[in-house]
Amino acid sequence: MPELPEVETTRRGISPHLQGACIGDVIVREARLRWPVPADLAATLRGRRIEAVERRAKYLLLRFAHGTLIIHLGMSGNLRVLTEAFPPEKHDHIDIVFDNGQRLRYRDPRRFGAVLWHAGDIAQHPLIAELGPEPLSLAFNAAYLHAALASKRIAIKLALMDNHLVVGIGNIYASESLFRAGVSPLRPAQSLNEAECTRLVAAAKETLEAALAAGGSTLRDYVDSDGKAGYFMLQSFVYGRAGEPCRVCGTPIQQMRQGQRSTFHCPTCQH
Template sequence: MPELPEVEITLRGIAPHLQGRCVSRVIVRNARLRWPIPPELPERLRGQTVHTLQRRAKYLLIGFAQGTLVLHLGMSGSLRILPHGTAPEKHDHFDLLLDHGELLRLRDPRRFGAVLWHTGDIAEHPLLANLGPEPLGKAFDADYLHQNTRNRKTAIKQALMDNHLVVGVGNIYANESLFRAGIRPQLAAHKLTRARSATLVRTVREVLRAAIRQGGSSLRDFVHSDGSSGYFQQHYFVYGRAGEPCRRCGTPIKRITQGQRASFYCPHCQS
């Protein structure tokens, strides 16, 4: 599943092509995504100008005068910038045609993504209203993490992946952040000390920023808006490396299952 770095890179890729542009047409080939694409969307968007583009958690928000287009890539989605007239393929479900001859195309083989419309304050949308702070923002700091894990008996890795605690830290980057912090994924969240909270906040930010710099991870169905791939996966310390030697100490990396997701850690470097 595309995680925060991949979504941020997607935003940065599409923004120069959409900012200030007018929508000339909307094409919906398959409205049956995770939630149905609103049938009135093509009419609502025709003739509207893109005013803002931003990311909240893993949602892409395209702001217009009359509302906000909410996009989510789901498990297999990607957005591409293409010329008008580019023939669609099997899993190309949604096109936003722009007035300068380009289009924004959603490809989503598994159809777990979303294309939604919201009028009013976007922060009050049901999918966004109860989200935690951004991991790269000032609100996510050591005091916040320590205070908000005091009553959590769940494992710290699962807590990191809870969007009510902090948004966008998915499975790959939670594993990598915990390794860099020297914390085992099984540690109960309420046992996280103030000092270790500070370390974990720092490593979460380091990992996410490094992933963004390196173009994110090349996931099975994910590519950037220009069709290119990222290469952060070449720098994984633990994720997907079960049985391989730790890059720091040589101890074989272990794999366990937590909440139906794979967790990877070094039993020597993490405690």
């Protein structure tokens, strides 16, 4: 599933082409995504100009003067900017056509993504309103994290993946952040002291920045807006490396299940 670095990489890739672009048409070939694509989307967007291309958590937000187009890539979605009307393939569900002839094509083989319209304050949309702070923002700091974990008995790995606590630290980056911080994924969240929270916040930011620099991670069919794969997995410390020696101490990396997801950790480096 595309996580925050993959979505941000996509945003950075499409933004130069979309910023200020005027919509000529919207072609919806398949409206049955996670939620139905609005039937009047083409009429809503024709002749309107994109004022900004933003991201909140894993949601891409195309801002217009009269509202916001919300795009979620789901488990297998991606966006490509095309210079001409190349023939659509089986899973190319939506084209947003600009008046300069270019188009933004939404592809989603599993159809777990979403393309929605919101005319009001985007911060009040049900998908956005209850989200926690962005992990790379100043709001996500050691004092905030220590206070937020104080009453949480669940494992710290699961707490990090709770979008109400902090957005965008998905499965891969939670495992990697905990390794960099030297914290076991099995620890009760409330057991972390202030020093450990300081290390974990720094590790999460460092991990996400490294993933952004590498263009994200490639799992199954994630590609960025130019069709290039992300390479963060080539430098991962623990994720996907079960049985392989720890890059720091040589102990075999262990794999287990937490919350129906795979967790990878080093039993020697993480306490």
